[in-house]
Amino acid sequence: QEQLVESGGGVVQPGRSLRLSCAASGFTFSSYAMHWVRQAPGKGLEWVAVISYDGDTKYYADSVKGRFTISRDYSKRTLYLQMNSLRVEDTAVFYCARGVGPSPPLIDYWGQGTPVTVSS
């Protein structure tokens, strides 16, 4: 069955960088768009970014545009989120999620999340 496993989270100082990974299994990775969604402590869900099934199209939330980059490696069946110039307000659990259907694709399956803490 479908499985998404995030990794790479941790504690980082403001202004530094971090790269998150999401390993996909149980489905044809190259056929689906993939999203990142985050949730700050005690808060609601915030969509972050999406990459199309073929990697050609990417969209970002304004809050991360120019700082975060979404990418994917088909040979490794892995989704990435490169996060630069991190801010305290980026502290959150980051979820990768599969997108299904025509663009914009709706999220169906979610990973369990990886926590990111930005603090000095």
Added chain:
Amino acid sequence: DIQMTQSPSSLSASVGDRVTITCRASQGIRHDLGWYQQKPGQAPKRLIYAASSLQSGVPSRFSGSGSGTEFTLTISSLQPEDFATYYCLQHNTYPLTFGQGTRVEIK
């Protein structure tokens, strides 16, 4: 950006109660809406897609309705395992936007 206004933000209900949660979109989004359930410490789980289609494996006591700007999630008879936070998500236009969430608590 499309704003999704979800109400109520929280509610208290008893087992067996009928519960209704509403999401209003700031502009028309056709049927491009999903509903998700999230329990503490867990990832969200999709319940409804295309506003009214039940996700495979989700109990039939969950149902969704609406189109355009107003949508509802109904739990026909609340069960102990349904106490959680519920979110709507519009996928009509980027950026995707979530409602603020509705926390369903035990009365």
